[in-house]
Amino acid sequence: MVEEYGRDPSSITAIATRHGLSLSWTGRVLRRHGADLPARRQGVKRTDIDPLNVAALYVVADLPIQDVSEKLRVSYNTVRRILIKLGIEIRPRGVRNTKHNSADRIQRRHRNLKRLAALRDRSGGAA
Missing domain, CATH: 1.10.10 (Arc Repressor Mutant, subunit A)
Known part of the structure; x- marks a missing residue:
């Protein structure tokens, strides 16, 4: 997942969807493995909702x-x-x-x- 995020940091929603995880859990996993995510509570901002x-x-x-x-x-x-x-x-x-x-x-x-x-x-x- 960290490699996917490294290739395209705007795709957290897509990564979460591909792995069947919530956005907050995906953000936690990525942070735990050293990904440099924007500081946003525990998770990440959803971009898939209008x-x-x-x-x-x-x-x-x-x-x-x-x-x-x-x-x-x-x-x-x-x-x-x-x-x-x-x-x-x-x-x-x-x-x-x-x-x-x-x-x-x-x-x-x-x-x-x-x-x-x-x-x-x-x-x-x-x-």
Whole structure:
């Protein structure tokens, strides 16, 4: 794995996939064997997830975080961290099909749609 990383240091995600390992474990193994990785918590930054796609699934498709995580095959917390980093307001748990605070839900959705549109404009209209 260290040799693979030495040939192409931008391919940590591909290395992890080829060996059937998580990114954090791949980062640990590479560090343990002397690979010079960027300082990032215990693992490495994922490059295989499009943050705007995550936001679109959550905001436009109105999917719960759990459904987004299952669809993209990533953890719940990965999706949640991406949404928070993008400035998307997280919906409260368990109120998806209730009328409780429906005005708040509508306002939050409107703010999130505006935020997503601004993010898309800034990135050139992708997603």
